[in-house]
Amino acid sequence: MGETVGYRVTGDVALLTIGNPPVNALAHAVRAGLATGLERAGDDPEVRAIVICAKGRTFPAGADITEFGKPSQAPNLPTVCAMIDMCEKPVVAALHGTPRGGGVELALACHARVASAATTIGLPEVKLGLLPGAGGTQRVPRLIGAKAALDLILSGDPMTAKQALAAGLIDAVSDKEPVKDAVDLALRMADGEVPRKDLQDSPYLADPQSWLAAVAERRASLSGSPLKAPKRIVDCIEVGALMPLEAGMKFERAAFEDLVKSDQSAALRHVFFAERTAIKQPQLAGATPRTIRQIGIVGAGLMGAGITVACLDAGYNVTLVERDIDTLEAGVERIIDIYDRAVDKGRMKADARDQRIARLSGHTDPGAMADADLIVEAVVEDARTKEGVFRTLGRIAKPGAILATNTSYLDIRPLAAASGRPEDVIGLHFFSPAHVMPLLEIIPTDDSAKDVQATAFALARQLRKIGVRSGMTDGFIGNRVNSAYRQAAEFMLEDGASVVEIDTAMRDFGFPMGPFEVSDLAGLDIAWARRQRLAATRNPSARYVAIPDRLCELGRLGRKVGRGWYTYPRGARSGQVDPEVTAIIAEERVFQGIEPQKFSREDIQQQCLAAMVNEGAKLLDEGVARCPSDIDVVMIHGFAYPRWRGGPMQTADAEGLFKIKRDLERLAREEPLFWTPSPRFDELVKNGLGFASLNPK
Template identity: 50%
Template sequence: MAPHPAHPTQDVVTSRREGSVFVITIDHPPVNALGVAVRQGLMAAIEAAEQDPEVQAVLVLGAGRHFIAGADIREFGKPPQPPLLTDVCNRIEACTKPVVAAVQGSALGGGLEVVLAAHYRLALPGAKFALPEVTLGLLPGAGGTQRAPRLMGVEAALDLMLDGKPIGARQAQALGLVDRWVDGTDPVQAGLAYARELAASGAPVRPTRDLRIAVADMPAASQALDAARASLNKKYRGLFSPARIIDAVQAVLDRPFDEGLRLERDYFRQCLDTPQRQALIHTFFAEREAAKVPEAGRAQPRPLDRVGIVGGGTMGAGIAVAMLDAGLPVTMIERDEPSLERGRANVAKVYDSLVKRGRLDAAERDRRLGMWSGATDYQALADADLVVEAVFEDMAVKSAVFAELDRACKPGAVLASNTSYLDIDQLAKTVSRPQDVIGLHFFSPANIMKLLEIVVPDQVADDVVATGFALARRLKKVAVRAGVCDGFIGNRILAVYRLAADYMLADGASPYQIDQAVRGFGFPMGPFQVADLAGGDIGWAARKRRAPTRDPNLRYVPIADRLCERGWFGQKTGRGWYLYPEGGRAGQEDPEVLAIMDEERRKAGAAPRAFTQEDIMRRYMAAMINEAANVVHQGIALRPLDVDVAMLYGFGFPRYRGGPLHYADHVGLDVVLADIRAFAAEDPHFWKPSPLLVELVEQGRHFNDLNQSKQG
């Protein structure tokens, strides 16, 4: 039969009749995002199906690899154009002929709301379903909060909306989200077969709004809502939208569907106006923009099939796991066989833990470990495309490793250092091929932490930088370009705001007050908890290394040194800033630490004063923002957004605050500068306003004004 005449939006939504089935195909590459043309096309196509007397069922599917992977990000922040997705979903649900959604690939956000509005749902292998609006400070705003509980029950729907993570086809069927899971690869044929079956059997329309699964067991539904509310402060502290999601789901039990839809829309508008939503949208775009760097715009990455790692300690093993997880064979080099065996054991320990927790099966563990090989001779790296050095943080040790790599590695191999602080330019000068040397600063644990700082020395080739960013994508990490300086972006800023915390210790605050204030701001841990987790000996070694070049005008607070001199290095020794009895991970306050602090204050002649949580955070954030501004001013970071991404993904800065420089824009740069100048009256050597911060305030501009891409 001839295809049904195409409607005006045929470029993104097409329709045709296959016998008695009206097939609507969304074709809006790359992910069939729900832009205005798609919404218009869906509305028109459903109307056309409704009016065709020969149509007995309607099939909606996506062209390419996805069904609909969410909203069109190009419309973020713009006034919505009609039709609203709510109206489209209502029209699909009101169709008098059965509507089938056949899902391949992703049905995310608004895409899943379209699926929920259909009368019947079919999933193919690889289908993924999610309502991730909570990660952007929003809630499903096209009926998702009202339809999902009616279809799959309150508890499962709350989990889907509050977690925001995707579930697969089989799980979706088990939860009642889809009616059928089919083993096939062609959504058109699978969808047509299901639609024809429904038409032949006279299957009725089945509006989701009329389903009563949510209220079938009211005590269980109420218990799920109570449990979700009880978890708000612990799991979603500082976020606005999770509470509104719970309120919207409550309406499923208490109100008619249309009234619930109106409430959902009101809550959605409330979320739109929150600082959290603005910060989360900034984070969403900043993560994507950070990958746009001049070098990647000028060159293609080098081939990347085999990887070498020098060093099998905690960091080297974590990097190895990250590579193996990405399907890259790894050759590990250690100085002798016992060290090599410990390196392999460190890698195996990670996988054994995953198997024990049910995150990986034993066969997959063995397959990944099978891609690992080890050697004590650098010649084993002769075929490696990239080698990451992960040895002790000492320039002499790393230079010796690079001399071996220079000798053993093939021409064009990328030579990378995982240094956290050391001068990559100096390291590059120790080899005959400085154009191949780059910094790849992983954060511990390297197989888990998302941030990868790609440190760009002066002589590196563009295609090596492009290779670094390609590797990050393959490892599913968020990459940030950093220039060469002590600590690069993240650790350089950390050193300054940690120093501000130490000064507050010297002036009367306790580490426990400071950690509590920082957690209250939204960080998962305070700076002294972090120090105990990382190991106090690491910071102690760095302080001793920097001692000869320390600014004599800056105060030096020796309290941390006093703890380290006693062997109190944190969790690994059972004692640091906190006590960890019997190897526990939850620290307890230590009166002896407070006594040591009092003694050091007496020696310094300091008169302790009280700090409120607001006092603490104003100093902590002012120090962080000021040094972040210096990092941008000096070109260590290309743009303010690169700093925000580094702090969000490497240092636990709360996502709903958008990163330190987005947060500064929100607070007001004039307010931050006024704080810094006020603190400078007490300590002018530490509190020196960044020239960039001063310039922006004088010009009435914001950090966000500097966030234009510098892609070449």
């Protein structure tokens, strides 16, 4: 037997101990080792019972997902689980750590389960576009009922050992030694003191009406979802009430194999790895992050308040500075309101709120941040204003303090120069609302010290955000790609599509909101200010759609003023089409000499996708983005690109780069400055490769 599964007999019990660090994934060697150990223990007359356990930090945290989509190597996990299920000797699982997915299914196949008190148990396959494929959809509802099983498997979220015991998913919680307690339970089962559970005789099967009612309720709730896996999970759990266990297992496995081959699962698995790739920065190997305990934040507006809350939630002490007492008090009130609403909604205890607020101090004197280890500037998006702030910070901050800007677009290098200590300066681009959005773009300059960069990534982890490195460019990764998306939408608007048609098409694509709905929510003045800033350097030959400018000139700045691309009567969250906007669009078409054309939903989606992908390719060409998967992570977590599509670069691979390139070439005949494909397309298409080939292995 390989080293991945140890075999030892203690008394009358065979211990099969999995050792496949770091998380004991159920790779082929582990499965083969378990199968060999089960056969050996079954054939040994001295062995009366078997315990499966694991070394290291956890019982298996799932399958080895790098094997998904590849030819299966025997034995597969269902085969191992079937061997356990059919074993004449009792088999008990001793759980600890964070068993997930296939590890939980392995435990479910055992005749009993003991978990340490700190264990959490989950079946997260749905988050990868999959379903439990080794009996999970059949065994779980027989153990805890269909409704609870649907909740567990469809959410993909873990439950504690205490919750699992109460539900009936495990048989005992061990306060100290789960392996010892599992051995004791296994021997009592061998002696007949504790009977095996017969899943064919589950009490939940005696009430098929309740079982099928739970299935019908969840199926109805998923009727409008584009996701495949949740619907197949519901089908499998329904089959559990209608078929014997063995037939249900076969149905489940066929559904699993279908999903593994689906574009959705491929995309979701891509995102799983992309998120982990983003935070790996090999060029920072050996750099020790600086210690951060006290954080200063300059600016108490919406963004500054959100950053403050994110830092307080992570356990930091925060000094908030504003230019005057009225603005400061308004910012502090905004922060308190965020916490009060969290308490009112039951997401936070009142004492937790009070503890956080106690770590906040507000000042109008920048000198109050003299002891801060990190200072984040979050003032108005104006280069001159920010340079003034950094001159002050360079003077008052202690040696070794990191100075960060939250700019969304601006070149950080002049700010670093203004500070007089450029090695301590870095960009930390939070997304609004900063205490909610999980993305943090990290933008070093050529002068940023390595330990400053390492600290930024460590801070992202502490804030429970995904840090993505970006090079220097106007808008960094996210706003560059998003601007191209918005431009493509505005071109189609001027060419004949309506605001509603474009928003509806992109919601159908999977975005929660269309581009004009997002613009209304964020405020049209943000993009307007950027267009004004770039006006002097804009290529006069480039196409420019003036419709948004005209709306801003009329004071139509979005939902916050009750009218933007849509009108929002009495503060309504849903907008209504406004004839004034329709008239402005028509006037601009006439002024530009444009004969309106029809756009199908597919036309709109393809042009928006092509714009995003081409801009992403340009970011790779320029070295702004390290790899395509970083672009995907930014667009998913910063701009709500549908996760199940994997991000624009992954979607391009799924659609085919030749098709995207052909679309770009067709569009470039009319607008070459915007649509001409990046040379990257020729390189990849010629070699039969996709963007995935450019991602770190």
